[in-house]
Amino acid sequence: xxxxxxxxxxxxxxxxxxxxxxxxxxxxxxxxxxxxxxxxxxxxxxxxxxxxxxxxxxxxxxxxxxxxxxxxxxxxxxxxxxxxxxxxxxxxxxxxxxxxxxxxxxxxxxxxxxxxxxxxxxxxxxxxxxxxxxxxxxxxxxxxxxxxxxxxxxxxxxxxxxxxxxxxxxxxxxxxxxxxxxxxxxxxxxxxxxxxxxxxxxxxxxxxxxxxxxxxxxxxxxxxxxxxxxxxxxxxxxxxxxxxxxxxxxxxxxxxxxxxxxxxxxxxxxxxxxxxxxxxxxxxxxxx
Numbered sequence: 291x292x293x294x295x296x297x298x299x300x301x302x303x304x305x306x307x308x309x310x311x312x313x314x315x316x317x318x319x320x321x322x323x324x325x326x327x328x329x330x331x332x333x334x335x336x337x338x339x340x341x342x343x344x345x346x347x348x349x350x351x352x353x354x355x356x357x358x359x360x361x362x363x364x365x366x367x368x369x370x371x372x373x374x375x376x377x378x379x380x381x382x383x384x385x386x387x388x389x390x391x392x393x394x395x396x397x398x399x400x401x402x403x404x405x406x407x408x409x410x411x412x413x414x415x416x417x418x419x420x421x422x423x424x425x426x427x428x429x430x431x432x433x434x435x436x437x438x439x440x441x442x443x444x445x446x447x448x449x450x451x452x453x454x455x456x457x458x459x460x461x462x463x464x465x466x467x468x469x470x471x472x473x474x475x476x477x478x479x480x481x482x483x484x485x486x487x488x489x490x491x492x493x494x495x496x497x498x499x500x501x502x503x504x505x506x507x508x509x510x511x512x513x514x515x516x517x518x519x520x521x522x523x524x525x526x527x528x529x530x531x532x533x534x535x536x537x538x539x540x541x542x543x544x545x546x547x548x549x550x551x552x553x554x555x556x557x558x559x560x561x562x563x564x565x566x567x568x569x570x571x572x573x574x575x576x577x578x
Contacts, residue, residue: 291342291369291396291403291428296320298427305329326352327359336363338421342396345372345519353380362388365417369394371451373523374444377412381440390417391440395447398430406430410450412443445527452524452538455517457494459541465498469507477506515548 292315295302304315305323312322323329330337339356343349349372356366366384368377372393381391391413398407409429411418418436425434437446468477481499485491502508521542528535547553564571 291340291407292320293318294403294406295424295427298423300424300427301334303329303332326355330356330359335361336365337361338365338367338424340367340369340424342369345370345376350376350380354383357384357387357389360387360389363390365390365392365420367392367394367421368444369396371395371447371518371520372444373519374412374441374448375523377444378441390414392417392421393441393443395437395443395450397447397450398433402430406433409434410437410443410446411435412438412441412445414439448520448523448527451518451520452535452542454494455521455541455545456537457492459537459544461495461498465502478502513548515545517542517545521545 292302292304296318303321303323304312305326305328306312306315316322321332323332330339333339337360339360341349341352341356343352349368349370353366353368360366366389368380368391374393377391377393381393384391393412395410395412396402396407397410398405402408406429409425411421411425411434413421413436415436428434437443465477465481468475468480478499481495481502485495485499521538525535525539525542528538560571563569
């Protein structure tokens with residue numbers, strides 16, 4: 291992202307606690323500060339500081355530290371996947387100091403970094419308009435929008451990721467059914483045909499095709515799927531608003547299931563069947 295801004299002619303200064311990342315930026319001919327204080331000092335007021343950090347305590351601490359270094363009329367843009375409720379709190383704190391806050395949901399992955407990402411921007415309109423040249427440098431053509439006020443950027447990104455969970459789950463279930471078939475289905479050829487002209491073609495299906503290329507059985511890959519928090523926030527807000535989201539909710543629960551080495555739920559059911567019906571119970575190690 292910083293390389294895209296630099297290539298578009300914006301004056302940029304980077305900072306990263308990871309020395310390897312900092313070196314990589316320097317090698318592109320971009321200035322890199324050795325501290326947050328040096329970063330702020332290197333920028334001409336009114337400043338714009340764009341953060342990309344993990345959600346929760348790390349992001350909150352960073353932005354609060356920045357608020358003690360910045361001045362009135364400066365802008366902080368949080369482009370990480372933060373909880374929109376945290377973003378609203380931070381925006382209020384910064385506003386009390388005269389510092390603007392913009393929350394930008396960023397999507398597109400590594401391909402977006404190269405070819406332009408999608409940006410879901412929550413901000414006051416005057417802050418959004420000030421940053422339009424920055425958004426145009428980062429986003430794919432037409433792929434940025436002011437989606438609402440404070441918190442709206444991260445909220446719409448959370449819902450985006452919830453939908454993504456559901457789509458991934460559907461593709462995964464389709465893949466498993468194809469792979470389980472006993473009639474000789476060519477899984478790779480099927481997915482390629484789906485992607486090249488069928489109604490369920492998509493960016494995600496394209497990536498699944500790449501993932502199984504040459505390894506249709508996905509040998510060597512553990513079925514553990516992490517959840518970043520975005521799906522949880524989506525479901526939490528759906529509950530608060532009484533909006534039914536069964537598909538997204540089930541996809542989130544499936545990820546939780548994948549994170550268990552041995553399901554306590556299924557253990558209890560196996561034990562219960564043994565007690566009520568005398569069914570064989572598989573013991574640890576494979577013995578019955």
